[in-house]
Amino acid sequence: MRAIENDRKMKIRLKKRGKSEINCTNRFEVEEDMFCNQCQEALNVKGCTRNGVCGKKGEVADLQDRLLYVLKSISFYNLKAREYGLNEEATDRFVLDSFFATLTNTNFDKQAIESYIRRGFEIRDTIKAKLPEGALPARGTLPAVATVTPENINEMDVAIHSTQDEDVRSLRELLTYGMKGLAAYAHHAYILGYKDKAIFEFIEKGLVSTTDDSIGVEALIGLVLECGQKGVSVLALLDKANTETYGSPEPTAVNIGVRNNPGILISGHDLCDLEQLLEQTRGTGIDVYTHGEMLPANSYPAFKRYDNFAGNYGNAWWKQNEEFEKFNGPILMTTNCIIPPKESYRNRIYTTGVVGFEGLTHIYEKEDGTKDFTPLIEQAKTSKPPEQLESGTIVGGFAHEAALSVADRIVDAVKTGKISRFMVMAGCDGRHKERAYYTEFARALPKDSVILTAGCAKYRYNKLDLGDIGGIPRVIDAGQCNDSYSLVVIAQKLAEAFGLEDINDLPVSYNIAWYEQKAVLVLLALLSLGVKNITLGPTLPAFISPNVLKVLVENFNIRPNTTVEEDMKILLG
Template sequence: MSMFCYQCQETAKGKGCTMQGVCGKTSDVANLQDLLIYTLKGISILGLKADEIGMNIPEVNKMLVDGLFMTITNANFDKDRFVKKIREALELREELKAQLKEKGVELENLHDSATWYGETVEAFEAKADSVQVGVLATENEDIRSLRELITYGVKGMAAYVEHAVNLGFEDENIYKFMRKALVATLDDSLTVDELVALTLETGKYGVDTMALLDKANTETYGNPEITEVNIGVRNNPAILISGHDLKDMEELLKQTEGTGVDVYTHGEMLPAHYYPAFKKYPHFAGNYGNAWWKQKEEFEKFNGPILFTTNCIVPPAPNSSYADRVYTTGSTGYPGFKHIPDRVDGQAKDFSEIIEHAKKLPAPTEIETGKIVGGFAHNQVFALADQIVEAVKTGAIKKFFVMAGCDGRMKSRDYYTEFATALPKDTVILTAGCAKYKYNKLDLGDINGIPRVFDAGQCNDSYSLALIALKLKEIFKLEDVNELPIAYNIAWYEQKAVIVLLGLLYLGVKNIHLGPTLPAFLSPNVVNVLVENFGIAGITNVEDDMKIFMA
């Protein structure tokens, strides 16, 4: 076993990747990711001491968010970037120690994560291979399961925090909780029950984080509105922007204005089209392609350069024609891809190189035509509330199905296309995240003019779906959100989906079906806790599951 990772849904054999990640990350990168997380936990120990004395530590906040985000599935495969980040983390940790000592803070008997030190790659790799670092350092299966569940939730939280911070929105309480949660995963005195409670608290702060990001997005770019998005192409050279970061989207659109270069969205960047602020750009051409896992085929045909603002990167094939056209920015990285540096002193990122590259390349090859409709975030749905309530009261709408989450490579995910197709015509799908690509191009019709697929946006916009449910609970004067005619059939893939799930559990949502498989990091006993307390279940087949959902 040269590595161990089971943080994503596609982990090898449903148990764990031990030689190389199914995602494509090599064992040395996987181990350095573990070491970075370990070091961030050490920094968090010191960070809690700083919190106790009211010390302001913005550099620690940034390090935690950036470092955690880098380790999310399919975000960063670049070994050199992890080596650099670990060095920066160690330097910051030692600076923080010095500052705390100056203020008279006691620093005796610190955990190894706050004291180990190395300078060379060899020293980092040796430490990463030690028994103290990595998932399997925790021997008890149930404790390990809960520690990882919390860690992955905090990783997902960090991703959403970074997007909000990029727009100038922060909440110090979220940073403090992230430190608390990471440190708790090192505490051998905590019981299973205490870790379960911390898991739900992670969900609480996940909801706070998604609310913060929703505020950042809507106050900066306006509330999403119902929008038809073109999926064909024009005849101009173009840039394809993937990921989730709307600040990068804004700066790229501004810098490409008047250049003759069009901009297309890919994957989870599709919902950028729903924001009013982006509609003023005539060169914002449409959406190209589908979910992240089809990028090898679709990037070949796009012809122009591709910009990753966040995950999900799929390593290109050795004979790829597009690898020299891919750029990364933010927390993303891949060996050989050009990286666009972060903002300095509040200035915009410099996208001039990718723009000049685009001008030299042909227009995208058309792979499909037509339009897709989205923009059903909470504000827009609230505007339709009267129509929706009337449709429910008259029986035109019998049930809502929350089918949010992630898409992925496994053939078993065709289940979600089949399920959407099989749903009765008097049901409505509420979706967010790239799971939508399993059915957002199907002709599922409408109910009295109301589309049968409500796309709220990105994975973080699952928060909108929760607000919609809570609003319906209020309108129908119900005591419990679980009394609503809403069923949850959610697909997951990576750690941002984990924090969404924990957020839903915190809000009291029960009987969520999670697929296509349950997480490998959930031990049988932890699964039992989730089943007994929250009604969590997996999926089977469309016919049998439909009977359960429609009962």
């Protein structure tokens, strides 16, 4: 049995059955209950205990916990392998992919997670077998994470949230969820051929640290901040990967209406998938539209040469059920942010990469790294054109290069009093009605303030008519959460322009919305840069203990959002 201490005391009922799909002799699975608190929508700001609000079933949540434990076992041995120069690139890729698969709204497919577990044990045993004699401690002194097997993993309490000490548990969770974001961003860069050995090593070190009871609160705080530092590195790496591959984003008026051709809708963050889809649909009479997190792709020069790239359709990820139903054509989910599909469009939604959902067609990567999107193309040919949701355009593409190209105008506008404050309103969108707060906050901002944004939080205000200040738009959209690095670069360059040593002395305030683990990593990245006075909402993470929150408040002055009026007073200084 597993127990959640203090105000989260809940019991997970387990039942025992015979041999399972992952060939374990004693298979345990969650009968009804579960516990998951990794996202902002955790039930009652504590944790989902039956089905996840996201739609994840208890059995899948349990399997994901066990997959993470297998990754910890791999990491234990692979850290040793690195010491002897025996690491293999396939191990790095597997850890990134399978870690990413456990993010919120990424992989709901039980069989896919079981496959990751099977493959993980194979990789772990291969690493173990090639280590030289004497590389490991004596067998009787090996930690449990090193001795886990397919036969005993389901008898072990492997969930990180079952750690007894509340503060250690909180920090282990914060580190784990930050590393999930780290792995996701590293995955995006890896797909484009950009890699950083230091990030792979840190992920392994961090995973193993969550199994070591000798690592206490102080050391875990250090690891959490180091995760933030690695977050800055991985965001810089991903920025380099995207811009060197597809060009620097340009300010772009993105069409949000529809054409009269049948279409394919693509969502997620994988620009390589978009490139292949555009190439394969060229000349077919099929248009390609972005949705949700893929919106910023419209601003990359490399994609503008495709006449069949039609624009963006719809809004943030959580509106999929309504908007996918009306699109009429096939939909491709490339990374996180899939939600359980309705029957009305279930036969025309496809997954690829780390995304999975039971019963949906999955497009696999071939050995040469390419994908064949013929099933979507053939279905699109028989589909009606999309139903129009809205018309007009929205402006995006203000990543750091574009924003800094007008830095002199921005600095002059600040010095002359035309711009009084920059408000960073980055992060995630979500289903909660409380998120209307961000729309009202944007509307209530003084007309001499400018919003800096990245991530799907922008869907709460990017279609408002907020105007501009001397030609500078009042919403400077740097892109998706992957492009959060641009906000860091812009702030750093502004500090240089004003001759400031401390980034916190800029006329910049932070009102951040979070939902999932990529946002956790971005938050840690900001903290590692010394950014203070962040307002976070719509609720604080359920996995943060009172003492850990106290540390964050004392060192960084993090505060929860309250009301538009009260927060406006504080954030406008």
